[in-house]
Amino acid sequence: MDILQKVSQEYDFExxxxxxxxxEALCAISPNIRSQITDYLMKFYYISKSINxxxxxxxxQH
Amino acid sequence: MDEYKxxxxxxxxxxxxxxxxxxxxxxxxxxxxMIFYLKKNWEDINxxxxxxxxxxxxxIKQLNNPNSFKSWLxxxxxxxxxxxxxKNKKYSKDLYLDEKNExxxxxxxxxxxxxxxxxxxxxxxxxxxxxxxxxxxHYKIPITLREIQGxxxxxxxxxxxxxxxxxxxxxxxxxxxxxxxxxxYIGE
Numbered sequence: 001m002d003i004l005q006k007v008s009q010e011y012d013f014e015x016x017x018x019x020x021x022x023x024e025a026l027c028a029i030s031p032n033i034r035s036q037i038t039d040y041l042m043k044f045y046y047i048s049k050s051i052n053x054x055x056x057x058x059x060x061q062h
Numbered sequence: 063m064d065e066y067k068x069x070x071x072x073x074x075x076x077x078x079x080x081x082x083x084x085x086x087x088x089x090x091x092x093x094x095x096m097i098f099y100l101k102k103n104w105e106d107i108n109x110x111x112x113x114x115x116x117x118x119x120x121x122i123k124q125l126n127n128p129n130s131f132k133s134w135l136x137x138x139x140x141x142x143x144x145x146x147x148x149k150n151k152k153y154s155k156d157l158y159l160d161e162k163n164e165x166x167x168x169x170x171x172x173x174x175x176x177x178x179x180x181x182x183x184x185x186x187x188x189x190x191x192x193x194x195x196x197x198x199x200h201y202k203i204p205i206t207l208r209e210i211q212g213x214x215x216x217x218x219x220x221x222x223x224x225x226x227x228x229x230x231x232x233x234x235x236x237x238x239x240x241x242x243x244x245x246x247y248i249g250e
Binding site for chain 1: 098186187209
């Protein structure tokens, strides 16, 4: 099962980007799952950061 | 939506050209970024964006609720994008892909001779863009609406005519596929 689905089921919260996942929610997760989630969220952070950077560059083209 | 923007929409809807111009200018970057991620190359992007902005300026008087502007606008963005795909059959296969290609992402697109190269100036940005390029259309649209336009799951479900649950699972799946490509790049 996908780690996100697993955690969503076990902890009953919706996983979003790292900045939307509260510190308290992250602490409530067991350490081994937490490390996997942190990894997952870091990738989401990359996606978000990359898209925002692209958006800024496109804006500067105008 | 903030009060200033709502006011701008109402004024544009009532025929205030200055407000319309300001409104369109404010949306142009988001629209162009959206089309940039929906398309595999830079070709025709400016034409598509101009077409969208023209449609918005003509149809804004028909907008019933200024608060639904963002959903309404993105419906126009997607309809225009679909029209473009239909008219350019070489891209239309994107509409029917169900599974992500397991191809080497460095070989997918050639960005060397177009403005994309200036935008995607580092490898990770290139990997992420190419990964989004390779997503099936029913994953690509929800994730771009979420990431670029900042729409809620509910707004995306209205635009894509699917349930909120479907939108959530498609976005989660899209992120997982992009994550796989990032993992390959980072060498996890």
